[in-house]
Each structure stands twice: as C-alpha cells, then as structure tokens.
Amino acid sequence: MLVQLNRMWFARAISAVVADQVLFCSEPGRTRPIGGFLAMAAIKFEALCLKNQALCEQLDGWFGAPLGTALIESERRAVAKITSDLFGFRQLEVGISPSFKVGSVGNFGHRFSSVGTWSNELGDGEVVCAPEELALPNDCIDLVILHHTLDFTSHPHQALREASRVLRGGGHMLIIGFNPVSLWGWRRLVAKRPTGPWRGRFLSRGRIEDWLEVLDFVVEEKQFGFYRPPLHSPRLINRLAALDRFCDRHSVPGGAFYLMVAEKRVGARIRQRPAWIRKNVIAMPVANRSRPAHYPKEPSR
Known part of the structure; x- marks a missing residue:
C-alpha cells in the first residue's frame, strides 16, 4: 500500500491500521481514497496527537527522574494491593504515557491499554485513541483504570462518561489523580512555568465522587498515597521512604495522589420483543389449500 502524505507519521499510522496492529478512533474530518483504500485523514485527531505527543514527552522525562520513579512505584504497589480481590476477563488502562503503566495482570485474563499519542514503541494490546472517544463497544470491560487521565484531558467529565460506557454492569473503575490538598497541590500553585505533572488539573476527590454518583457508581474504597x-x-x-510507610499504616490524608475504586451499578433493563431474523432465502409462491365448498343442507322432512 502506497501512502503519500505530508506527514510521515500519519503514513505509518495508516499502514499500522491496515496491518491490524493498532486502532485509531476520532471524529473524521475528511476522507479521500489513498492507494486504492479509503483512508480517514482526521484533521482534528492530527492536532490532538501533536499536542498529546508534546505532553507525553514532558511526562516521560519527569516520570523517568527519581521523584517520578518513586511516585510510579508507590502507585503500582497501591494498585496491585487494591485489585487483588477483583476478578474479571478484560482490563483496560487509560493512561497518559505508554511507557509508565500501573495496572497489573492479577486476576484478569486480558490486559490492554489506551494511549493518546502514536509511538513506534507501541506493543500488542495498545489502542491509540482519545480518552473522550474510546474505540471500544459498550459493556465490554471488567476493570477500567484511569491513571491521571482526568488530570490531563481537556474534557475530564466526558472521559469519565466514556469509561463508564465501556464498563460492564457490576464492573469496577479505578481512578488515580493528583491530590490538590497536599504539598504537591501547593507546589503546582506556586509554579511559574508549569511543566510535567504541574500542568495537570489536580481535580479534588470530592468532585470526582460527585461525578461518579451521577453516573450511577458506588465508591467502595478510597485512599491516599505518597506523602x-x-x-x-x-x-x-x-x-x-519511611514517611510513606508510617502514613499508609495510619491512613493519614494529604498524600500526593488519591486512589478510589467504584462499582458500576446494574440497572434493571426493559425487556424488548426480539426482532425476527430475516433469512436470505427467496420466498417461493405456494398454492393455497383448497377448501371444500359448503352447500346448504336440505330441510328435514
């Protein structure tokens, strides 16, 4: 397949889609045939990828530093501990960088992740799409992990609704976000040129709980981490490091991040009459059965 576009990364993206390696999802801006195939040249998605790529590079550099590495390790331990009692088949992690993941396989058979930017290092089971437009059907995931997704997306409420859409009834959603009521929140306020995590929204835990209640979720567990x-x-x-162990043991509030687990309630569905399946068979005319003629009875003598 020959693709000639101005940007080579978009040409590689089209080739990857044809090879069934990754999946792109976005609102199509325009379409045109390329090399005999109908390629989706999404202008909106192109701008979003460039923006996410710049943010992803900053976060990769920050999380690769000693402070970011210690934070990621603390989040991984918390996720592994809190998901040890959860079971299911499919686990989806919607993150901000493909290089740093916190979800563990645990009791889930299939694990895949969603990222918002294209990279040559993407492996199997990775979906490239915006968190507000997940390329997944309804009610297909048992566990959704939002790893600082709401902190860096432009539309956090829509991203939360989209995660609720793909989550099955009775499934669980695990949300990790930066705590604004902490030393890290104060550091974000005084930052003159916010870079890395200080560019995030730092949404409060109470606000996320209100959104979850509107989406018919029940918060089962919540905790703080990394003090x-x-x-x-x-x-x-x-x-x-001993400060983290002491605060975790006594459940002290005010950690750098909060973690909460919410269960999606199962609502009673309205039973609908199933539609008849039309068979692909040509109907042949059939002669109607003839009925015997009815004659009036003779009057009895």
Missing part, C-alpha cells in the same frame, strides 16, 4: 514532598534530591527521596 513525600516534591524534592529533586535522590538522597532525600530515599530517606523519606
């Missing part, structure tokens, strides 16, 4: 201040010294970060 170390945002320092850049690796020595101080390692020395303050």
Whole structure:
C-alpha cells in the first residue's frame, strides 16, 4: 500500500491500521481514497496527537527522574494491593504515557491499554485513541483504570462518561489523580512555568465522587498515597521512604495522589420483543389449500 502524505507519521499510522496492529478512533474530518483504500485523514485527531505527543514527552522525562520513579512505584504497589480481590476477563488502562503503566495482570485474563499519542514503541494490546472517544463497544470491560487521565484531558467529565460506557454492569473503575490538598497541590500553585505533572488539573476527590454518583457508581474504597514532598534530591527521596510507610499504616490524608475504586451499578433493563431474523432465502409462491365448498343442507322432512 502506497501512502503519500505530508506527514510521515500519519503514513505509518495508516499502514499500522491496515496491518491490524493498532486502532485509531476520532471524529473524521475528511476522507479521500489513498492507494486504492479509503483512508480517514482526521484533521482534528492530527492536532490532538501533536499536542498529546508534546505532553507525553514532558511526562516521560519527569516520570523517568527519581521523584517520578518513586511516585510510579508507590502507585503500582497501591494498585496491585487494591485489585487483588477483583476478578474479571478484560482490563483496560487509560493512561497518559505508554511507557509508565500501573495496572497489573492479577486476576484478569486480558490486559490492554489506551494511549493518546502514536509511538513506534507501541506493543500488542495498545489502542491509540482519545480518552473522550474510546474505540471500544459498550459493556465490554471488567476493570477500567484511569491513571491521571482526568488530570490531563481537556474534557475530564466526558472521559469519565466514556469509561463508564465501556464498563460492564457490576464492573469496577479505578481512578488515580493528583491530590490538590497536599504539598504537591501547593507546589503546582506556586509554579511559574508549569511543566510535567504541574500542568495537570489536580481535580479534588470530592468532585470526582460527585461525578461518579451521577453516573450511577458506588465508591467502595478510597485512599491516599505518597506523602513525600516534591524534592529533586535522590538522597532525600530515599530517606523519606519511611514517611510513606508510617502514613499508609495510619491512613493519614494529604498524600500526593488519591486512589478510589467504584462499582458500576446494574440497572434493571426493559425487556424488548426480539426482532425476527430475516433469512436470505427467496420466498417461493405456494398454492393455497383448497377448501371444500359448503352447500346448504336440505330441510328435514
């Protein structure tokens, strides 16, 4: 398949779609035939990918630093502990970077993730689409993990609704976000040029709980994690590791991130009359059965 476009990354994206390696989902801006195939040249998605790519590069650099690495490890331990009692078949993680994931296979048979930017390092089971437009059918996921997704998306409420759409009834949603009522929230307020995580929204946990209640979710568990201040010294970060253990043991509020697990309620569905399946068979005319003629009875003598 020959694709000639101005941007080589979009040409690789079209080739990947044909090879069934990744899946792109976005509102189509325009369509045109390319090399005998009908390719979707989404202008809106192109701008979104470029924006997400710049943010992803900043976050990759920050999470690769000692402070970001310690935060990711703390989040992974919390997710592994809280999902040990959850069971299902499909697990979806909607993250901000394909390089740093917090979900573990655990008791789920199939694990895949969704990212918002294209990369040559994408592996199997990775879907490239916006969190507000997940390329998945309704009621197909048992566990959805939103790893700081609501902190960096332009439409957090729509992203939460989309995650609720793909989650089956009785499934669970795990949300991880930065806590605004913490030392990290104060660091974000005083940042002159916000970069990395300081560009996030830092939505409050109470606000997320209100949105979940509107979407008919029940919050089962919530907790905080990572109580170390945002320092850049690796020595101080390692020395303050005992602070995390102490605060976790006593459930102290005010951690750098919050984690909550909510269950999607199962509503009673209205039973509808199933539609008749039309068979692909040509109907042949059939002669009607003839009925015997009725004659009036003779009067009895």
